[in-house]
Amino acid sequence: MLSRVYSCAVVGLEGVIVEVEVDYTNGLPGVTIVGLPDAAVQESRERVQTAVKNAGLHFPRHRIVVNLAPAVVRKEGPAYDLPIALGVILLAGHLPHDVVDGTLVVGELSLDGVVRHTRGILPMAATARANGYKRMFVPEVDAPEAALIPGLEIIPVKSLADLYDHLAGRRLIQPYQPSENFLEPLFTPTDFSEIKGQEHVKRALEVAAAGGHNVLMVGSPGAGKTLIARALPGILPEMSIEESLDVTRIYSVADQLPVGTPLIKHRPFRSPHHTISHAGLVGGGNIPKPGEISLAHRGVLFLDEFPEFGTRVLEVMRQPMEDKVVTISRAKGSLTFSANFQLIAAMNPCPCGYYGDSLKPCTCAPAMVTKYQKRISGPLLDRIDIHIEVPRVDYEKLSGNKLGESSEAIRKRVQTARDIQNNRFSNGEAKDVVCNADMRIGEVRQFCSLQPEGQSLMRAAMSQLNLSARAYHRILKLSRTIADLAGSEEIQSTHLAEALQYRPKIMMG
Incomplete structure (x- = not known):
């Protein structure tokens, strides 16, 4: 039978x-x-x-x-x-x-x-x-x-x-009773207080953490780009239980759940090497599996040596950065994986690394510098909200014993800004929007209105910086985050001015 x-x-x-x-x-x-x-x-x-x-x-x-x-x-x-x-x-x-x-x-x-x-x-x-x-x-x-x-x-x-x-009823197995005492191997980030100098870079990462914005750090080797990026998870807000289950589901399917950790409670921090393949980054394979951008869902994807990644590998990130999902199509059908990640990228300004450095001269020909910087396409740079230069740290700051502000203090401000955003988006139709970086054009129009003074500043910036429509909306989202950190209902011209500072500088001039 x-x-x-x-x-x-x-x-x-x-x-x-x-x-x-x-x-x-x-x-x-x-x-x-x-x-x-x-x-x-x-x-x-x-x-x-x-x-x-x-x-x-x-x-x-x-x-x-x-x-x-x-x-x-x-x-x-x-x-x-x-x-x-x-x-x-x-x-x-x-x-x-x-x-x-x-x-x-x-x-x-x-x-x-x-x-x-x-x-x-x-x-x-x-x-x-x-x-x-x-x-x-x-x-x-x-x-x-x-x-x-x-x-x-x-x-x-x-x-x-x-x-x-x-x-058979001979020896019954007792149902599993869940307990909360499981341990997750904690990714221990560097505390912000240990990072000497770089106050403006720390401020940029605080803004990025508060609104979920993408960041590109440019600086000479040894200036601290990687160290600062690895400190970022320490100031990110805690995940809700829904977010934890969302992330755990991806890790379970990818078979990357740490032993003894049924639930991932800390935001993922993924740092793939620049030799990673196209399928390794966005997902794929004969039977498609989640890639690094999905494993970084609700967390941080850190790409060090940004221009060293393959051009095709970087370009396929453009659509997931906008849509927050990646769709892998095969002849047998298509699969969609979540990919709502925060991109933190770091790069040197030129192949030798010292273009524009205050102490060490650059040995690259101007054409080499231009070619190196053009490895990252304009459309991809346009999707990055915060562009920040990381200068070398001088001896006095490095050797001093004075500690900076702790990650815990910065995280409290970030959490307060995120709480403001949660209240803002949970009341309207934008329930699937988690932070300011997720806002669509409708929400930008509703929540990012400018005062007359701010509008004249924005008009001048549009013509001087040749901003695209996407860049315009991204500046408004960034201004909204800076206003939230300041606890301001309205976007002031000072908030807008700070957001405009984070636009890319033309390195070759």
Whole structure:
């Protein structure tokens, strides 16, 4: 008699219910798996047979057909081992068929029947609850992650033999009770108080953190660009539980959740090397996976040595920077991953690094400097709100013992500005807007009106700096953030003037 067990596939960041049907057919003993399985699913035949035998159960000496429905969804990975094994056990008559009613089953099996970690448990658990399942069998190590979804009974399974004993009523497995005492390996940023000098750069990063704006730092080697960028997470506001679940879902699908950390509570900080491929940055592959820009969702993407990244790699970031999502299209269909990241980029002004330096002369020909700076296209630079020069720090500041303002003090101001933005956007129709950088043209018109004095300043800036329409709106968003940091209802001309200071300077003149 046909047996049915329900499992789950992950497509993009979403789960899809998979019906695992197991039945006998005529022919020589063996197992056939159909339903668009990949190589890892095909290999589960050997794992399941050996695991069932090592669990002390009889594996039927028949030709067995396993169908993974719907057949249009590609099945990848070893997460179907446990449901297939359970389907075989039900088919052999070891257990009544109704013991798995209302239950979702996922897990990889080792040859001795131990249930191993499976990626993508969080979206699977969310899909189980959305589809009305009451219970979920998951690998013991993944139970804390599955338990983040409320209203679902999570049964942590250590081995196939334990699951059989549980379903047979011999030795029940207690449902997992979530606890809050898990530890996330904390990314410990440098404290802002430890950074000597660079007050105007610190101010620029405070504005960026308060409004979620993109930043480009330009300066000679050793001026402190990387150090300052790595200090940024220490002043970013804490993530809400919705944001944490959003980020955790991406890390779960990418199989990058740290061990013992079911929920990511700190904003991600990703710093890929400039040799990264196009697919590594934006996502992709034969079966598309999230890239670095998705892993930086709700956090920071730091690109050091900005012009050294491949031109094509940088240009594909333009659309995600605007839309906050990245869509990867393949012949079989397209997938969308979240990519609401804050870009912090750092670069030298020229190949040798010392163009415009106050002490060390530049050895590059003017044509080389121009070529180097033009590696970053105008449209990409236009999407960066804050352009800041990072000068070298003099000896007196470096050797002095005076500490600057702490990250904690700056973060309080940033949090206050973010609270103002949350109140502003939660009341209107802009509920999906989180910070000022996310504002669309409608919100800019509504919340970024200028006084007559500010309008005349903006008119002069538009003609002198040859600003595009995008740059105009970005300056208004930046002015709104500076006003929020100052606790001002209106955008004053001083706020607008500071925002205009952060426009790119023409380096070659």
